[in-house]
Amino acid sequence: MNKKTFFAFIGPSVLMMVLFIALPLVTVLKQSFYVTQPVYETLDVETCTPTFTGQLCVVETKTIPIIGDNGKALSQTNFVGFLNYQNVIEFPRVIAAFADNSWNQFMAIDFWKALRFTLSFTLITLPLVLFFGLLIALCINNVAQSIRGPVIFVSLLPMIITPVIGALAIKWLFIGDGILTSFLEWWLAKDIAMFAQAWTIELLMMFYRTWHVAPFAAIVFYAGLQTLNQDTIESAIIDGANRWEKLRYVVLPHLIPLIVFVTLIHLMDSYRVFEEVVGFSSQAHVISLQWLTYDFLTSDLMGNRSIGRASASSMLTMIGIVLLLIPVLRGVWLDYKGKRL
Amino acid sequence: MFLRKLATAVAITSIASGAWAGCAYENGTEIKSLANSYDAWKSVASAMEECGNYTAVLDTDFKDKINEAFAANPSLYQIGGISNGTMVPLLNAGSIRPLDDLVAKYGSHLNPSQLIKIDGKIMAIAMSVNNQHLMYRADIFKDLGLAEPKTHADMLAAAKFMQSYNIVDYPIGGTYKAGWNLGEEFVNNYLGNGGEFFGEGNAPSINNATGVATLNTMKALTEYMDPEYLVGDSTYVQQQFQQGKIAMATLWGTRAAAMDNAEESTVVGKVKMAAAPMGTTRPASTNWWDGLVFATNMTDEQADAAFRLAMEGIDTEMVQGANDQGVWLIDGFVPGSAAEGAIATANAGAAPYPSSLPGMGSMHTALGNGISAFLTGDKDAATALADIEAAYTIAATESGLM
Numbered sequence: 001m002n003k004k005t006f007f008a009f010i011g012p013s014v015l016m017m018v019l020f021i022a023l024p025l026v027t028v029l030k031q032s033f034y035v036t037q038p039v040y041e042t043l044d045v046e047t048c049t050p051t052f053t054g055q056l057c058v059v060e061t062k063t064i065p066i067i068g069d070n071g072k073a074l075s076q077t078n079f080v081g082f083l084n085y086q087n088v089i090e091f092p093r094v095i096a097a098f099a100d101n102s103w104n105q106f107m108a109i110d111f112w113k114a115l116r117f118t119l120s121f122t123l124i125t126l127p128l129v130l131f132f133g134l135l136i137a138l139c140i141n142n143v144a145q146s147i148r149g150p151v152i153f154v155s156l157l158p159m160i161i162t163p164v165i166g167a168l169a170i171k172w173l174f175i176g177d178g179i180l181t182s183f184l185e186w187w188l189a190k191d192i193a194m195f196a197q198a199w200t201i202e203l204l205m206m207f208y209r210t211w212h213v214a215p216f217a218a219i220v221f222y223a224g225l226q227t228l229n230q231d232t233i234e235s236a237i238i239d240g241a242n243r244w245e246k247l248r249y250v251v252l253p254h255l256i257p258l259i260v261f262v263t264l265i266h267l268m269d270s271y272r273v274f275e276e277v278v279g280f281s282s283q284a285h286v287i288s289l290q291w292l293t294y295d296f297l298t299s300d301l302m303g304n305r306s307i308g309r310a311s312a313s314s315m316l317t318m319i320g321i322v323l324l325l326i327p328v329l330r331g332v333w334l335d336y337k338g339k340r341l
Numbered sequence: 342m343f344l345r346k347l348a349t350a351v352a353i354t355s356i357a358s359g360a361w362a363g364c365a366y367e368n369g370t371e372i373k374s375l376a377n378s379y380d381a382w383k384s385v386a387s388a389m390e391e392c393g394n395y396t397a398v399l400d401t402d403f404k405d406k407i408n409e410a411f412a413a414n415p416s417l418y419q420i421g422g423i424s425n426g427t428m429v430p431l432l433n434a435g436s437i438r439p440l441d442d443l444v445a446k447y448g449s450h451l452n453p454s455q456l457i458k459i460d461g462k463i464m465a466i467a468m469s470v471n472n473q474h475l476m477y478r479a480d481i482f483k484d485l486g487l488a489e490p491k492t493h494a495d496m497l498a499a500a501k502f503m504q505s506y507n508i509v510d511y512p513i514g515g516t517y518k519a520g521w522n523l524g525e526e527f528v529n530n531y532l533g534n535g536g537e538f539f540g541e542g543n544a545p546s547i548n549n550a551t552g553v554a555t556l557n558t559m560k561a562l563t564e565y566m567d568p569e570y571l572v573g574d575s576t577y578v579q580q581q582f583q584q585g586k587i588a589m590a591t592l593w594g595t596r597a598a599a600m601d602n603a604e605e606s607t608v609v610g611k612v613k614m615a616a617a618p619m620g621t622t623r624p625a626s627t628n629w630w631d632g633l634v635f636a637t638n639m640t641d642e643q644a645d646a647a648f649r650l651a652m653e654g655i656d657t658e659m660v661q662g663a664n665d666q667g668v669w670l671i672d673g674f675v676p677g678s679a680a681e682g683a684i685a686t687a688n689a690g691a692a693p694y695p696s697s698l699p700g701m702g703s704m705h706t707a708l709g710n711g712i713s714a715f716l717t718g719d720k721d722a723a724t725a726l727a728d729i730e731a732a733y734t735i736a737a738t739e740s741g742l743m
Contacts, residue, residue, distance in 0.1 A: 039741070046460060049630060050467045063742060065433045067435045072434065195572045196569045281574075282572070284571035284717070295710075298405070301702040301705060302701065302702030
C-alpha cells in the first residue's frame with residue numbers, strides 16, 4: 001500500500017494516541033519536576049466546638065493558607081529538579097539498609113517493597129498464564145465439535161468478571177471464616193488465617209490474576225491452533241511422532257509469535273497490578289507500584305495530595321515497564337528483520 | 342365499576358403521597374447535598390426529602406469528592422454533611438460560607454453548642470457528636486464474674502482470663518485496618534496518654550516515651566485479636582460483634598444501635614456501652630462532631646432555601662424518630678442505652694480530634710501507613726516512630742508546612 005493510504009489509515013489512531021496517551025505522559029513528566037504548595041500564613045484563630053456542657057472556645061496559633069482575590073487559596077509552583085524522585089526512592093535509607101546488610105530494612109522502604117512485589121507478581125504469573133492458556137486451548141481443540149461452543153464460553157467466563165469484583169469475591173471466600181478457609185481448616189486440621197501474613201495474600205493475588213488472564217491466552221492460542229497446517233501434522237504422525245513430540249516440534253514453534261504477543265500484553269498488564277491490592281485491602285502487607293502512585297494521590301484529611309511524588313512514581317513505573325519489555329521487543333524486531341531478508 | 346374503583350384508588354394514593362408529612366413548608370428551590378452514608382445521615386436526608394425538590398447523595402467516600410465538588414463554580418452541592426475533620430480543607434479553601442445572618446433568620450432555636458465558630462464567624466451547624474468507646478458483652482462478663490474494664494490493663498486481664506474458657510473466637514476486636522483506621526487508633530491512644538503531636542513550626546514529635554508506650558499497648562491488644570486485624574475496618578468489627586465472635590471492642594458510638602438490630606445481630610441486648618478505656622491522662626478516644634456546611638459558590642437565594650431546608654432536616658421531629666442513631670445535640674434527644682458509652686467518654690474528658698493542627702492530615706496518613714510494620718514485628722517501636730516522622734517530614738515539606 002502506498003505511503004499516503006497508510007498514513008490516512010493510521011492517522012486517526014495516531015492522533016488519539018498523541019492526545020490521550022503521549023500528551024498526558026509529557027505533562028506527568030513535567031509535573032514530576034515541580035512541587036505545588038499552598039502559601040501559608042501563621043495566625044491566631046479562635047475556634048468554638050460543641051461539648052456536652054456547652055461550647056468550648058480556644059485560641060490557637062494556626063498555619064492556614066492565604067485566600068487570594070478570586071476566593072481560592074493561593075498556591076505557588078516551584079521547580080525542584082529530581083527532589084520528587086529522591087523522595088520516592090529514598091536513597092539515604094537504601095544505603096543505610098545496604099550498610100546494615102538488612103533485607104528487611106530495604107523492604108521497609110515503600111517504593112522498593114512495591115517494586116519487589118510487582119516484579120515477582122509479573123514474572124511468576126507469566127509462565128503460569130502461558131502454561132494454563134496453552135492447556136485450555138489444547139483441551140478446547142480436542143473436544144468434540146458438538147460441545148465446543150459451550151466449552152469456549154465457559155472457559156472465557158473468568159475474563160468477563162471485573163477485576164475489582166473478582167478480587168472481592170476471592171477475598172470473601174478466604175477472609176476470616178470464609179467458606180474456603182473453613183474447608184482448608186477442616187481438611188488440614190489446623191487454624192488458618194489467609195490474610196494475616198504477606199505470602200498467603202500474594203499467593204491468592206497470583207492465583208486470581210492467573211485465573212483471570214488465562215482465558216485470554218487460551219482464546220489467542222486456540223485461534224492460532226486453527227491455522228495449524230494439517231499436512232505438517234500428518235507427516236509428523238507418519239514419522240512416528242507421539243503426542244508430546246508433536247506438541248514440541250510442530251505446535252509450539254507455530255505458536256511462537258502468539259506466545260510472544262501474549263507475553264507482551266501480560267507483562268504490560270500485570271506490571272500495573274492494582275485491583276488486587278484494593279480488593280484484598282492488603283496495604284498493610286502487600287503493595288504494588290500502581291497502588292503507591294494512587295496512595296500519593298489520595299488526599300488526606302486536610303486535602304493535601306502529593307502530586308509531585310505521584311508523578312515521579314508514575315514515571316518510574318513506566319520506565320520499569322519499558323525496561324521489562326525491551327528483551328521481548330528486541331526479539332520481535334530481530335525476527336521481523338530476519339523475515340524481511 | 343372497576344374504572345371507578347381504580348380512579349378512587351389513584352386519587353387516594355396521590356393525596357397520600359402529596360402530604361408533606363413532617364415538613365412545615367414546601368421547598369421551591371432545587372437543593373442537593375453530599376454526606377456520609379450512615380444511619381444518622383439517612384434520617385436527616387429523609388426529613389429534608391419531605392419538603393420536596395431535594396436530592397441527597399450519601400457516600401462513605403464523600404470526603405474524597407467534597408473538596409472539588411464545593412470548589413466548583415457553581416458548587417455541585419449546596420449542603421455538605423461533614424465532620425470536624427472533613428471541614429478543615431473546605432475552610433482552608435474558602436469554599437464554605439459564614440452562616441451568621443442565616444442563623445439569625447432561621448436558626449434562633451439552635452442550641453449554642455451547635456454553632457461552630459471559627460474566628461468569630463459561624464461556619465457550620467453541628468448536629469451530633471461521636472467518639473470511639475468500649476462495647477463489651479455484659480452477659481459473658483457477668484458469667485465469668487469480671488468487672489467492667491476501665492483501662493487497657495483491665496481489658497488485657499479480662500481477655501487473658503476469657504481465653505482459657507474459649508467462649509468467643511477472639512476476646513478483643515479492633516478497627517486496626519491499615520490506613521486511616523489504624524492511624525486513628527494511635528491518635529486516640531496517644532492523646533489518652535497525654536501526648537503532643539507537633540513541636541515548633543509543625544515539626545513532628547511522636548518519637549518519645551509516650552509514643553513507644555502507645556505502640557506497645559496497641560501490640561498487646563492485638564495478641565487477643567483476630568490475626569487478620571490489619572485488614573478489618575469498623576464494619577468488619579461490627580459484624581464480628583454481631584455474630585458473637587468477639588467480646589470487647591472500641592467502636593464508634595454510631596455503631597452502638599447496630600448491636601441491637603434484630604435483623605443482623607445475634608447478640609441483641611447483650612452488649613453494654615461503656616466509656617473508652619482510660620489512658621494515663623484522659624480517655625483513649627477523640628471527640629468528633631457531625632454537622633452541616635453550606636457552599637460559598639451558590640446564590641444567596643439558594644443559600645437561604647438550603648439553610649431553611651437544613652433546619653427542617655435537623656429538627657426535633659427528626660431526632661425523635663432517630664433517637665438512637667447518634668448522640669444528638671438537638672432538643673428532643675433522650676439519651677438511651679446506645680448513647681451511654683459516647684456520653685460517658687465525653688464527660689470523662691476525651692480530647693477533641695485535633696483537626697485544627699495543620700499537619701494533622703499528613704501525620705494521620707503517615708501513622709496509618711507506618712504502624713503496621715511494628716505490629717507485624719518487622720520493626721521495633723522506636724524505628725517505626727522515627728520512620729513515621731520521616732514520612733511526615735517529607736509530606737509536610739512538600740506541602741509547604743515545614
